[in-house]
Amino acid sequence: MRPWLEKQLHLIDFTLVSLARRKTKNVGLLLAYTLIVFVLASLSLFTHALRSEASYVLAGSPEVILQRMVAGRHDLIPAGYLERIGRIRGVQKKEGRLWGYYYDPVVNANYTFMARPASEVADGTIMVGSALARERGLAPGNTISFRSYAGKLFGFTVAAVLSPDSELLSADLVLLSESDFRRFFEYPEGHYTDIALSVANPQEVRTVAAKLSAALPDSRPILREEVLRTYQSLFDWREGIVLTVLAGAILAFAILAWEKASGLSAEERREIGILKAIGWETSDVIRMKVWEGLIISLTAFLLGGIAAYVQVFHFGAAVFAPVLKGWSVLYPRFTLVPAVDGLQIATLFFFTVVPYTAAVLVPIWRAAITDPDAVMRA
Amino acid sequence: MIELSNIRKAFNQGRHNEYWALHGIDLSVEAGKVTAFRGPSGSGKTTLLTIVGCLSRPTEGRVRFKGEDISGLPERFLTDIRRQSFGFVFQQFNLIKGLSAVDNIILPGMPSGRPRRNLVERADELLDQLKLGHRSRARVEWLSGGEQQRVAIARALINDPEVIIADEPTANLDTALSKEFLAILEGFTDAGKTVLLTSHDPLVVESSAVHRVVGMRDGRLIPD
Ligand SMILES: Nc1ncnc2c1ncn2[C@@H]1O[C@H](COP(=O)(O)OP(=O)(O)OP(=O)(O)O)[C@@H](O)[C@H]1O
Numbered sequence: 001m002r003p004w005l006e007k008q009l010h011l012i013d014f015t016l017v018s019l020a021r022r023k024t025k026n027v028g029l030l031l032a033y034t035l036i037v038f039v040l041a042s043l044s045l046f047t048h049a050l051r052s053e054a055s056y057v058l059a060g061s062p063e064v065i066l067q068r069m070v071a072g073r074h075d076l077i078p079a080g081y082l083e084r085i086g087r088i089r090g091v092q093k094k095e096g097r098l099w100g101y102y103y104d105p106v107v108n109a110n111y112t113f114m115a116r117p118a119s120e121v122a123d124g125t126i127m128v129g130s131a132l133a134r135e136r137g138l139a140p141g142n143t144i145s146f147r148s149y150a151g152k153l154f155g156f157t158v159a160a161v162l163s164p165d166s167e168l169l170s171a172d173l174v175l176l177s178e179s180d181f182r183r184f185f186e187y188p189e190g191h192y193t194d195i196a197l198s199v200a201n202p203q204e205v206r207t208v209a210a211k212l213s214a215a216l217p218d219s220r221p222i223l224r225e226e227v228l229r230t231y232q233s234l235f236d237w238r239e240g241i242v243l244t245v246l247a248g249a250i251l252a253f254a255i256l257a258w259e260k261a262s263g264l265s266a267e268e269r270r271e272i273g274i275l276k277a278i279g280w281e282t283s284d285v286i287r288m289k290v291w292e293g294l295i296i297s298l299t300a301f302l303l304g305g306i307a308a309y310v311q312v313f314h315f316g317a318a319v320f321a322p323v324l325k326g327w328s329v330l331y332p333r334f335t336l337v338p339a340v341d342g343l344q345i346a347t348l349f350f351f352t353v354v355p356y357t358a359a360v361l362v363p364i365w366r367a368a369i370t371d372p373d374a375v376m377r378a
Numbered sequence: 379m380i381e382l383s384n385i386r387k388a389f390n391q392g393r394h395n396e397y398w399a400l401h402g403i404d405l406s407v408e409a410g411k412v413t414a415f416r417g418p419s420g421s422g423k424t425t426l427l428t429i430v431g432c433l434s435r436p437t438e439g440r441v442r443f444k445g446e447d448i449s450g451l452p453e454r455f456l457t458d459i460r461r462q463s464f465g466f467v468f469q470q471f472n473l474i475k476g477l478s479a480v481d482n483i484i485l486p487g488m489p490s491g492r493p494r495r496n497l498v499e500r501a502d503e504l505l506d507q508l509k510l511g512h513r514s515r516a517r518v519e520w521l522s523g524g525e526q527q528r529v530a531i532a533r534a535l536i537n538d539p540e541v542i543i544a545d546e547p548t549a550n551l552d553t554a555l556s557k558e559f560l561a562i563l564e565g566f567t568d569a570g571k572t573v574l575l576t577s578h579d580p581l582v583v584e585s586s587a588v589h590r591v592v593g594m595r596d597g598r599l600i601p602d
């Protein structure tokens with residue numbers, strides 16, 4: 001066991017020295033490789049996160065959301081709208097919603113304030129999301145004050161911290177009573193941010209939406225199925241890109257592999273011959289080269305993967321920002337929550353590390369099985 | 379120690395450029411002695427050494443090493459024999475560039491899994507004996523020809539082989555360094571090692587350090 005271990009250490013040792021000897025070439029290789037992994041991993045992480053985000057958001061969203069538009073911008077729903085909607089047939093439930101964003105200069109973050117009936121949240125108290133509680137160091141019973149946009153200071157008692165398993169939707173949430181909400185944002189009585197509707201017969205959603213637009217021309221109904229389609233087309237579009245990029249990546253790999261296959265330089269061939277002549281077995285030589293391939297590809301895999309993770313989840317997939325713009329009206333504060341699974345990593349691994357290592361091995365193997373007597377000439 | 383019987387070697391056998399480099403060599407090499415092969419270029423000296431050193435196989439004939447027929451053994455066993463029993467000093471030294479003298483010297487010891495510390499200690503000892511201790515950590519490409527040759531010799535000795543095979547070991551050396559090499563040769567035989575070498579150099583083949591000179595011509599031995 002011990003000599004076996006020593007031998008592996010020798011092989012790794014020699015491999016590292018070998019890599020260092022051809023520094024420029026290997027660094028170039030590593031960079032190209034890392035870039036490929038980065039692009040593939042970014043795309044993979046991005047779709048995955050988007051899909052899970054979408055299913056999460058959509059699961060709890062109402063069938064129709066009615067917004068009022070003024071000069072192309074989202075505006076308050078004035079009093080009387082709810083009653084007028086009530087007269088439209090097919091609408092089963094309607095609920096005026098009150099929500100808004102609040103910028104907290106203390107921690108430099110945006111919160112979502114949302115009103116709840118007084119039966120859920122008593123006046124003067126709030127419930128806060130877990131991320132927010134963490135940031136501001138809040139626990140039930142603590143008090144906190146927020147300065148409203150009008151400049152007045154409002155004090156609240158924290159009644160509860162929302163459970164962290166719904167963090168995706170509630171991390172930055174502040175729930176407060178309707179009357180507190182109206183006072184804080186100075187919303188007039190009867191006004192709402194938007195209206196959530198449910199429709200008796202799901203088949204009639206489009207008809208109901210058409211009736212709503214006709215009855216309230218300054219409103220915009222947003223259908224859950226439309227949002228769904230936005231996601232869908234985004235995914236389709238993205239998948240088109242994936243194919244293109246994948247083709248590019250495969251091409252890049254082919255180049256890398258070809259470079260390796262044909263580029264087993266005279267120098268490398270000579271070294272393999274020397275090692276064999278002085279007593280290295282074919283398997284030792286191959287093992288050493290496997291280490292070399294693994295060190296390069298695993299390093300590239302880790303670097304590219306981590307860079308992709310940071311890019312997607314900490315910089316909001318900046319590379320894909322143009323794609324996101326299309327729906328930023330719906331989800332202006334869209335941030336991706338890290339979602340990675342084993343299958344994803346395995347797939348990525350399979351498409352990057354495995355082909356490279358295999359491509360490296362074929363020429364090495366060919367060189368390693370030839371008789372070493374060639375080193376006596378040259 | 380080593381017996382060759384009716385060794386024949388063909389290159390590119392069965393093809394239009396088939397070439398027979400050796401035509402039936404019979405030879406017995408005595409242990410603890412220096413045997414030199416001398417002959418014109420192309421007479422098959424290097425080819426013969428590669429067969430004796432298990433770097434290639436004869437097309438026909440038998441090689442016996444310490445009484446055992448090794449010509450039919452699979453590659454793995456030949457590698458083992460090569461590593462355990464032979465040390466090679468190549469004409470072009472064949473050191474690996476970018477590695478230090480010591481790192482080159484310990485290469486043959488790696489496959490057997492000898493601990494690195496142990497190998498490095500031995501390499502330093504050998505370099506001291508060869509008066510190159512002060513250059514042990516220098517990269518080999520910065521060493522002079524004579525220094526590189528001593529590194530190559532130290533590498534041949536790291537596994538403490540019974541047989542040393544040297545192909546044209548003095549071809550790249552001036553007279554002074556060639557004489558130094560002859561002195562090292564005497565050290566080998568004093569330590570009981572068997573040496574096989576090829577040389578054109580009269581200084582080597584006529585030296586008292588060489589016990590037997592075998593002439594070669596056109597792939598055959600010239601009787602003594
Ligand atoms: N791989 C090979 N393929 C074809 N022919 C070969 C090969 N190796 C050697 N030969 C031929 O075999 C003959 C013997 O070669 P070898 O290298 O043994 O000669 P040598 O006596 O060592 O010559 P020198 O003194 O020039 O080194 C030469 O004619 C050479 O061209």
Ligand SMILES: [Mg+2]
Pocket residue numbers: 423424425545
């Ligand atoms: Mg020769």
